[in-house]
Amino acid sequence: MFSAIARKELRESVRDRRSLLNGLFYGVWGPMVMGMALVAMAGHQGDIGGMTLEAEGVARAPGLVAFLAGREVAVAEASGDLATAVRERRVPVALVIRGDYPDKFQGSRPAPLELLHDTTWTESARQSAHLRAILNDYARSVGDTRLVLRGVAPTAVQPLRIHDRDFATAGDRAARALATLPIFVLLAAFIGGLGIAADVAAGERERGSLESLLLHPVGRLAIVGGKWVAVGLVAMATVVVALLTTIAVMQHPRVQSIDLPIGLSALDSLQVLALLVPLALFAAAVQLWIAFQARTYKEAQTKLSALIFAPMIPGFLFAFGSIEPAPWMTFTPMIGQHVMLTALVRGEAPALLELAALSGITLVAGAVACVAASRQLDRESILRRTNG
Amino acid sequence: MIRVQDIRKRYGATIAVDGVSLDVPDGVITGLLGPNGAGKTTTIRAITGLVRPDAGHVAVDGLDVARRPMPARARLGVVPETIGVYDHLTVREHIEYSARLQGLDNALTRIRTDDLLAQMGLTPLSGRRAAGLSMGERRRLALARAMVHQPRNLVFDEPTNGLDVMSAREVRREIKRLAAGGCAVLVSSHVMPEVAMLCDRVIVMARGTIVAAGTPTELMQQHGGATLEEAFVRVIGSEEGLN
Numbered sequence: 001m002f003s004a005i006a007r008k009e010l011r012e013s014v015r016d017r018r019s020l021l022n023g024l025f026y027g028v029w030g031p032m033v034m035g036m037a038l039v040a041m042a043g044h045q046g047d048i049g050g051m052t053l054e055a056e057g058v059a060r061a062p063g064l065v066a067f068l069a070g071r072e073v074a075v076a077e078a079s080g081d082l083a084t085a086v087r088e089r090r091v092p093v094a095l096v097i098r099g100d101y102p103d104k105f106q107g108s109r110p111a112p113l114e115l116l117h118d119t120t121w122t123e124s125a126r127q128s129a130h131l132r133a134i135l136n137d138y139a140r141s142v143g144d145t146r147l148v149l150r151g152v153a154p155t156a157v158q159p160l161r162i163h164d165r166d167f168a169t170a171g172d173r174a175a176r177a178l179a180t181l182p183i184f185v186l187l188a189a190f191i192g193g194l195g196i197a198a199d200v201a202a203g204e205r206e207r208g209s210l211e212s213l214l215l216h217p218v219g220r221l222a223i224v225g226g227k228w229v230a231v232g233l234v235a236m237a238t239v240v241v242a243l244l245t246t247i248a249v250m251q252h253p254r255v256q257s258i259d260l261p262i263g264l265s266a267l268d269s270l271q272v273l274a275l276l277v278p279l280a281l282f283a284a285a286v287q288l289w290i291a292f293q294a295r296t297y298k299e300a301q302t303k304l305s306a307l308i309f310a311p312m313i314p315g316f317l318f319a320f321g322s323i324e325p326a327p328w329m330t331f332t333p334m335i336g337q338h339v340m341l342t343a344l345v346r347g348e349a350p351a352l353l354e355l356a357a358l359s360g361i362t363l364v365a366g367a368v369a370c371v372a373a374s375r376q377l378d379r380e381s382i383l384r385r386t387n388g
Numbered sequence: 389m390i391r392v393q394d395i396r397k398r399y400g401a402t403i404a405v406d407g408v409s410l411d412v413p414d415g416v417i418t419g420l421l422g423p424n425g426a427g428k429t430t431t432i433r434a435i436t437g438l439v440r441p442d443a444g445h446v447a448v449d450g451l452d453v454a455r456r457p458m459p460a461r462a463r464l465g466v467v468p469e470t471i472g473v474y475d476h477l478t479v480r481e482h483i484e485y486s487a488r489l490q491g492l493d494n495a496l497t498r499i500r501t502d503d504l505l506a507q508m509g510l511t512p513l514s515g516r517r518a519a520g521l522s523m524g525e526r527r528r529l530a531l532a533r534a535m536v537h538q539p540r541n542l543v544f545d546e547p548t549n550g551l552d553v554m555s556a557r558e559v560r561r562e563i564k565r566l567a568a569g570g571c572a573v574l575v576s577s578h579v580m581p582e583v584a585m586l587c588d589r590v591i592v593m594a595r596g597t598i599v600a601a602g603t604p605t606e607l608m609q610q611h612g613g614a615t616l617e618e619a620f621v622r623v624i625g626s627e628e629g630l631n
Contacts, residue, residue: 001488001489001491008474008477008481011477012477015476016476207472207474207475208471208472209474211438211472212533213489214438215436215438215461215466215468216461216489217457217458217459217462218458218489219458380439380440383433
């Protein structure tokens with residue numbers, strides 16, 4: 001009976017196509033957006049080679065201009081108003097050498113420079129940081145010379161020397177760029193079955209076919225179970241599609257050229273599947289439970305779309321490093337999968353025991369949601385419809 | 389045989405059914421008559437177990453619906469008032485789905501489906517998607533689904549609602565055939581001539597209670613009307629001021 005319901009729901013959704021394709025479309029589209037984002041981010045990384053700097057008052061600071069030229073920064077006298085050029089984003093960064101620069105410089109007083117930039121513009125922030133470093137180098141070398149001339153050892157005014165030793169591995173740095181990958185793959189588990197869950201639960205209420213269904217001598221749990229299998233299978237199919245697309249995106253020459261020291265190996269992919277299959281079933285059960293509380297397909301779709309934000313919240317918090325994973329999170333459905341996927345993307349193998357425990361807990365939570373959904377079917381108000 | 393004993397059901401402040409007792413004996417067509425809101429659908433849903441009465445009992449072939457809903461439902465064939473179909477399933481698939489849910493095996497599913505398609509005149513439509521069916525075709529399909537497990541007790545809620553004359557005649561003929569075959573049949577309706585033509589016994593409900601019962605002829609004699617409709621108006625009129 002249970003399988004008769006599952007088969008019927010699958011047959012209907014395959015014929016209907018709309019809900020099914022919506023889900024599967026995400027599976028392809030999500031990872032492709034991520035791939036494009038990676039390529040775009042890669043464009044901003046890497047060393048700045050030579051650059052041209054538009055400046056005002058070039059003739060006032062020949063020493064500085066020569067120093068900059070030595071660091072591959074070609075300085076050119078600006079033709080128009082530099083502040084406007086930066087504000088209108090025609091020029092990422094510009095330098096104004098003030099009129100009193102020569103006098104102050106000669107008199108060993110701080111010589112005024114204006115660095116024009118825009119911190120909300122990635123390219124501007126990057127170039128201005130680069131330029132500031134060169135300007136600091138120039139300032140230090142001039143200062144050192146002045147100290148030597150006055151008979152002071154430059155080291156005396158350098159009480160500290162800081163050596164940076166960054167322990168972030170190359171994998172870690174790439175994982176920052178790839179931190180959004182788990183969100184995309186994980187969302188596939190939630191988006192895949194959304195339309196079908198709305199259809200087989202709320203849609204059945206809306207069409208008025210639910211009463212006929214309930215009139216058959218079939219247990220409420222069997223009805224929900226059959227629908228669960230159908231929705232779960234579609235969600236799983238979406239996860240597989242999303243995973244295959246992700247692997248394909250990672251193989252693309254443009255992404256390969258970023259030289260990410262990580263990737264999804266065949267083994268990783270199997271582990272991702274082991275994480276996401278229970279999650280897809282959990283999502284399907286929760287979606288059915290919520291969709292049975294809606295009277296129309298549209299209402300269910302609205303509620304379920306709002307629910308999509310739930311798995312995104314822990315995802316973004318992890319992605320931007322706002323929170324550190326605590327031990328309990330590893331065993332919480334939805335959050336645990338995030339933690340483990342993030343670890344996988346970093347190239348760390350999750351403990352198989354933890355993975356098994358999380359999958360077990362997730363499946364039990366899904367079963368609980370199914371029982372809750374079957375309780376919904378026992379409520380007499382389930383037969384009430386919007387038009388009657 | 390369906391037996392309803394003193395059932396009561398209240399929704400908030402509204403009393404939908406207030407002490408209804410009725411028998412639907414085998415081989416007889418019992419009509420349930422009453423204006424909208426009289427409690428007919430609540431009574432029918434109590435019989436099918438979709439509504440749990442606050443008090444009273446319902447038994448189908450002696451099986452208590454509240455305590456043993458599954459075996460009781462297996463003995464019932466019900467055509468509800470609203471017939472929702474699955475747009476993307478064919479006529480044949482609808483009947484097969486019901487057969488499966490009634491627990492019929494492959495062979496029996498095929499035999500019963502073929503029989504019912506022929507019996508309901510749906511054979512030419514068997515491969516057609518339900519989305520394109522007319523009201524009459526949908527109702528015949530619902531009838532076929534309700535009869536797939538050959539139940540001995542049948543309940544029809546407004547069976548000819550929205551049907552044209554020819555389709556309504558066919559549905560009535562089928563209902564008569566079932567009763568002649570020894571089934572207990574309960575028909576709810578508010579179409580007077582239909583009840584007069586179809587039913588052996590009539591139970592009139594108003595405001596959640598039974599206000600009159602008997603054969604159509606008895607009702608006309610008791611309440612002094614030339615037609616069942618006049619008798620009905622007198623019974624109901626005294627109850628609720630011609631509502």
